[in-house]
Amino acid sequence: MKRYGQVLRVRPEKEAYYKELHANPWPGVLEMIRKCNIRNYSIYLRDGYLYSYYEYVGDNYEKDMEKMAADPETQRWWAECNPCQQPVDSAKDGELWVEMEEVFHLD
Template sequence: MIRKTFVMKVYPDKHEEYEKRHKALWPEMVQELRKHGAKNYSIFLDEDSHLLFGYVEIEDEEKWKQMDKTRINQKWWNYMKDIMETNIDRSPVSKELKEVFHMD
């Protein structure tokens, strides 16, 4: 199991919309995430900085990287582009974080 963490940014006036869309996450998106080895996936919001902190456990790095190319993931990125910072390909602007401590 590999632990991955990352930060993204939601627009200041879109906090509620971001949460609303994730509470209604499409079942086919959940299925595809699981198919690509994702487990124990959480996203947290710092309302002051508008930063999103993501945590996910994956089985395999290469398998996980293939998730970006799926039809459902591309559809999700398109759906989310109006409420958060995104790249030209509509993927979220995201920065991976280095793990410096872990305790089981």
Template sequence: MWQPSSPTTEAAPQSPPASRQGSIAIPAGDDRRLRNPGRRFGQIVRLKPEYVQEYKACHAQVWPEVLKQIRDCNIQDYSIWWDDKSGILFATFKYVGYDYAGDMERMAGNPKVREWWRMTDGYQESFVEGAVSSEAGEPAWWKPVEEVFYQP
């Protein structure tokens, strides 16, 4: 499985231009070509206690444009968990594309996504030193965490 050391510094493998199945060439773009098995991500941020209800309410009705952009940027199995004692939000997702940096640029280029980030960032406190917002880019607003065990 492809696993760059950092999703923003190491390029993902390029999508195969075509593959062969017996003696039949399968063109790129055909659904039968090899699919990226994906890379799992985990991230944390703290939810401010005074915004718990607002955060839950907005995530109960995520804007359709935001959901579409997430899918269009090759993100699957995205979930956010909350620990009421520590206030930590823990997000997990699987990236199944071949150009993480490019897909994240496309995500950040969507005005509705940026509006969503401005709203939800206001409910959160970043663990990343020097982080300003999700919109600002680097350093990242959500702190990446290391996966130490996974049983599929």
């Protein structure tokens, strides 16, 4: 199992819509997340920043992320979510969620 922490910003004018989307996520999107070996997934919001945490329990992260990206319902979900999101300054071109460095963990 590998832990992932990621961050991005939410556009202020889209914050309420983003929260509404995630209060009622689409069942097919949730199923695809599970099929792609993601567990214990949370998204937090503070001062315009979104922080996500999840645990990956599979053995080929890149392949599972490609599978998720190819899913038509996930693509429709992202089409709703992406306009709400704004990358942090350190994001590469085309990158939204950026991986964070884990500096502490306690089980």
